Amino acid sequence: MDIKNYISSGIIELYVMGLCSPEEEREFEMLRQQHPELHEAILRYESDMEKNMLQKGVFPGAEVDDKILQRLESLNTPFVPIKAGKALVKKMYWLKPVAAAVLLLLGVSLFFNYQLSKKNKLQAEMIKGTKNISLPLSDYAVITNPSITPVGMYGVGSHAICRCTMFWDKKTGKAYIMIHHLPKSSSSRDYQLWAEVDGKLVSVGIINDEIRGRFIEVPDVPAGAVAFSVTLEKTGGSITPTVDETYLKGRI
């Protein structure tokens, strides 16, 4: 094969942009290993294309930037307490405690991140067919702890298919959640978790869409909770629950 002709045939561009057929891709990858000049040409093209496309950027605007950056940060935070957000907007002199809260959240998110990466690895192993199918030791210890009561939360009305389990530790007051089934919320709505205390529903936080199927600790569950429910609310959550939009309910 005349590799110079091949390089200038347009195949590099098609390969880099993912427009080749699978056979062309296989051939390309094989030739790439045999011909250093082809490898060099790909690297050069990729790098030039990146530079060029960065120069030709079209920007979505600050509002979209803020929304997406917030969403990306929220991926590291399983629950977003709505009270902290309100305090920031209304009372700036609360900045110190808020900063402390943010640091705390950051710590919590780093912790979860660490836990998640452990769990992701484990899930990856499971998928590969490793025989050792088990929860990470810490999760297993929580579930088998005798002081922990599982609270099944069941779908309400037309949402009968929804399922989730809370694990409630009476001794420490800690709670954990595992969402088994809950439809994806639209971009303009959020699921919010509530605890029933003295006959009133108190917000626990907005449920991050990404925690499905994971075992997650729920921070700040109010003492004296006797039941939990999940409602669908407007983005950012509500002060009082929209009871008509209750998806899940469970009593301790």
Place this chain on the structure above:
Amino acid sequence: MQSSAYTEKELVNALKQHRNEAYRHLYMQYRGALYNIILQVIADTETANDVLQEVFVTIWKNIDKYDESKGRLFTWMLKLTRNMAINQTRVKNFKVHSKNEDINNYVSIIEQKNSDQTHVNHIGLRQQVHKLRPEYKDVLELSYFQGFKQEEIAEVLKIPLGTVKTRLRNAIVELRREFV
């Protein structure tokens, strides 16, 4: 952190650790280029904004699947972005643009939605493609903008698969200046 503070390797490592500052850097650095790719496929700004968000969330969730030996991070993101944009047009059951549809339709849709000057640029590539001679325009339109496989293009245009391959390569060579 300054944009030059990360090498590509450092950035990828930080992304794989799901570090917030790495994702902030990635977003600020690449949002313009990726948004441009989305807008080449989707005319509606609102939908394009949603896809941009989903692209970055997908990068966050799938960063472990990125294989450095296969190409640069940007190349991986570019393919992912274009695929997600094309899927979106299919999911939403947007009218699949027929190969004969005039580029002016896209221009007018976009200009109605947003008169912002930057939005005139993003159709640049598609406009360039539509200036090519018809046999080149058709294969690139179907392949790059609508995600058709080569076999499907052969079927739609009723030409042999070998001809599709040749036309695609020739078309891309003519367009090289636009891409690079």
